[in-house]
Amino acid sequence: MKEQYAVFIDRFQKRLHEIFHSESNIDELSLQRGLPDEVWRGIMDLNPLSVAIPDQFGGRGAQVRECLGILSAASYESLPLSLTFGINIALFLEPLAKYGHADIQQGIFDRFLKDRAMGGLMITEPAYGSDALNMRTSYTELADGFKLEGQKHWQGLTGMADFWIVAARKKSAEGDLARDVEFFVTDNSKKEQHIPVENYFNNLGLYMIPYGLNTIDLTVPTNHKLQQYSTGIKMMLDILHRSRLQFPGMGMGFIQRMLDESLAHCTQRKVGPNTLIHVDSVQYQLSRIQAAYTLCSGMCAWSSSMSGIDQDLATEGLQANSMKALVTDLMQESAQIAVQLAGSSGYKLDHVAGRGIVDSRPFQIFEGSNEMLYTQIAEIVTKQMKKSKESHLGNFLASYVSTSQVTDRFKKHFDISISGVNLVQRQLVVLGKAIARLVCLQYVQNMVDKGFRQDLFDQAAKHVEMDVKALLSDFIDFNDASPIVEYQESSSWADFI
16 A cells, blocks of 8 residues: 555655764765765665656656655755756656656666666757757667667766666768657666766766766667657657756755755844844845745645646746746755855855755756746747737736736836837846746745735745846846957056056
């Protein structure tokens, strides 16, 4: 009989705390590359990845709520651990459950449930970062399978994962590559499918997770190709959007940890006759982290309702991009504030906040840089405005399903007409940031309707309004400065004394 989720997650949280704070020291472990085998065994013996495996294969059912719960519980203790789980869940197990061939699913899921296996996704290439559609990794059809060749880099769990899903484009007899993308499952334990590591990178943070450069030169059987329902590009969008919609799970525990640590420090630390929490600017900073906690809570609730593997998320770019970009910005800001409040002690790699700055920073870059995602958000909205023949931004957002419930309090700020205006990218980025905040605040409003705390919503709304005002000011009166590449002549200060 399957263990009740409340019991399962409580047991996981308590055991994780024991492993990191009693049996070992997470502050010391965070300075090492990787984790000791005994620590990994202690964590994986809890079978955390069972949450992403469907019932019929012996897992807990691949319920989004449970997946986000595991990610959140892990990120409260260790953001790299949560990302490790996130890679396995969103970039391997869920795609395998949805698109994998029936012949291979049970055997691979058994390896995860019984042998502590791990898996990841290979898309990014050295010359084609976010430009995935121009990847050069190719495949050719054989009589009984496929031959894959190319290079991949910056894949989380490089050299550590037992299984990979590898993206490639079909190569014609003339050597041309098809526009569409296909995905193939590889098993590193089999010689003909093994992916060697050319070299490992000295990643700035996330020490627990190895990254590096891989050479792809392997063959896989026919049934290792993921089965698409329409096109490979739509399958890739479905996979990536589902992954982005699970970022709030990784953000949730991390932001709550920054909030709890900061509240504890500020209520105990004395400055003169009072504690830090009595200082006005400190109250403001704490409320910023708390607003991030509230917004992330809304994202988790909404994602749980709409991002399961039974859903097609290929067209959910607005919601996926809004969640991923905003929550990762909030993670970085929360860590920065926590370090500031902690003072000099926070500026240590073995302090949870100092470590948090470095570990949360790449979240704003991988799986689509935030500037790119905010641009796409703005483009989605402006295209729909043109389609509906509405040029007034405020009027459109007031009727737009993703923002209509919260637009009233922001109407005066969005009193903007974009008819006949050619927006430059820096305008699209700030517009995307503003829209993402409304989208995510509406997620919180949906929770308030079900009993979520009104005071937390009101507090978050104040910060969203402040951010929106500043962003839209930049949108209307944007800075058009450009870099001066040949700047050296007549620019040395020593010549002007």
